[in-house]
Amino acid sequence: RQRQMCIRDRAKLLSLQAQVNPHFMFNALESVRLRALAKGEKETAGVIKYMARMLRNLIEWERNIITLREELRFLDEFLYIQNYRFEDEFSYDIDVSEAAYDCLLPKMILQPLVENAINHGLRNKRGDKEIRIEIKVKADKLHICVADNGVGMEVTEINASLRKNEIGPVEQGTSIGLHNINARLKILYGKQYGIYIESKIGEGTRVHMTLPRNTEERDHV
DSSP: OHHHHHHHHHHHHHHHHHHHHHHHHHHHHHHHHHHHHHTTOHHHHHHHHHHHHHHHHHHOOSOOEEEHHHHHHHHHHHHHHHHHHTTTOOEEEEEEOGGGTTOEEESSSSHHHHHHIIIIIITTOOSOOEEEEEEEEETTEEEEEEEEOSOOOOOHHHHHHHHHTOOSGGGSGGGHHHHHHHHHHHHHHOTTOEEEEEEETTTEEEEEEEEEOBOSOOOOO
């Protein structure tokens, strides 16, 4: 019994410590933001504000399932920071059907797809760089597509591993975030859901994701 109490106390202590560290981090970011404002660096202050919001979202996992509207708010903050980072090198467009906004989905499944598009599709491309996000409701499913007009890639092995839900050598580089999302979708909704990729070298990549059209809370894996 004494051992069980020690384990419980240790878990409680770790939980309390986990609360302290983010608190310090947010205070530090707020101090830097206020300093930037005082120096007239409004753009920098805005980026720091969005970084703090993103970090808070990352560490608060009590609600694993959120509405698409909330997920898009997080994505907008991420895109704001990326545009600042890359000095507005790329443009983006988000097309969402009205019926999709209140649909529920796992938290943080859009950001990794967009990050892949930026880092692996657009970074080494010359000329106009574009990302397009389309989210539609069809019958009982929510369809999400993240497309870029970047350099493209070979996706045969990645698609094969995604179908099998395997995490192996092809996980490296462009696909580590894809495997994470794919696995979460299959755990939550079943093997018929997940990610499929289309890509042509020199033309760009389209990442398709399907999940059930849910408007009520269910799994919280």
